[in-house]
Amino acid sequence: DGGITQSPKYLFRKEGQNVTLSCEQNLNHDAMYWYRQDPGQGLRLIYYSQIVNDFQKGDIAEGYSVSREKKESFPLTLTSAQQNPTAFYLCASSARWSGTVRPVEQYFGPGTRLTVT
Amino acid sequence: RKEVEQDPGPFNVPEGATVAFNCTYSNSASQSFFWYRQDCRKEPKLLMSVYSSGNEDGRFTAQLNRASQYISLLIRDSKLSDSATYLCVGNTGNQFYFGTGTSLTVIP
Numbered sequence: 001d002g003g004i005t006q007s008p009k010y011l012f013r014k015e016g017q018n019v020t021l022s023c024e025q026n027l028n029h030d031a032m033y034w035y036r037q038d039p040g041q042g043l044r045l046i047y048y049s050q051i052v053n054d055f056q057k058g059d060i061a062e063g064y065s066v067s068r069e070k071k072e073s074f075p076l077t078l079t080s081a082q083q084n085p086t087a088f089y090l091c092a093s094s095a096r097w098s099g100t101v102r103p104v105e106q107y108f109g110p111g112t113r114l115t116v117t
Numbered sequence: 118r119k120e121v122e123q124d125p126g127p128f129n130v131p132e133g134a135t136v137a138f139n140c141t142y143s144n145s146a147s148q149s150f151f152w153y154r155q156d157c158r159k160e161p162k163l164l165m166s167v168y169s170s171g172n173e174d175g176r177f178t179a180q181l182n183r184a185s186q187y188i189s190l191l192i193r194d195s196k197l198s199d200s201a202t203y204l205c206v207g208n209t210g211n212q213f214y215f216g217t218g219t220s221l222t223v224i225p
Binding site for chain 1: 148151162166206208215216218
């Protein structure tokens with residue numbers, strides 16, 4: 001089955017610890033994204049990558065880092081500098097926009113719910 | 118101003134009713150739009166995409182009005198299983214802009 005996997009589903013960490021969230025896709029998509037969702041709020045973009053070995057900061061990149069060494073994988077690391085990391089983290093992927101009018105659809109993994117105490 | 122804005126609701130409608138959600142966008146360069154549904158504590162799932170005037174899939178109809186910069190989602194014959202949060206999303210190239218979602222509860 002093609003899709004996006006994220007692990008773990010739930011993660012508990014102590015404040016001050018670095019955390020790495022996994023995201024893997026087998027959809028052969030070039031673009032991958034990390035979002036954060038807080039209760040009652042919309043999705044906010046953390047980082048995105050349109051191609052291997054390249055990524056750009058989103059709206060709330062401070063305290064986060066990513067790597068894109070393989071097309072299938074886009075792990076997200078939360079450093080101790082992240083002020084309020086408790087949230088629902090969603091990874092997504094899409095085909096790369098080819099400049100045509102056809103929509104580029106984005107698909108989501110099941111998410112990782114992170115709690116930091 | 119946010120790229121995409123939605124009425125958060127909540128919308129509480131009886132089973133069988135027709136309900137419509139509107140969404141406005143600020144970036145006139147947006148190429149296409151999407152409606153996602155998100156169940157509580159789950160990931161968003163793609164419901165419909167629209168890049169011309171509209172799209173229909175069974176009980177669901179999405180319409181796009183580029184002159185007025187709004188998108189709508191119409192749900193006919195509401196089912197209990199339609200209860201969810203509906204996210205409006207705009208797209209420009211490989212950038213996606215999410216609304217905060219509209220909450221729908223279908224009541225028996």
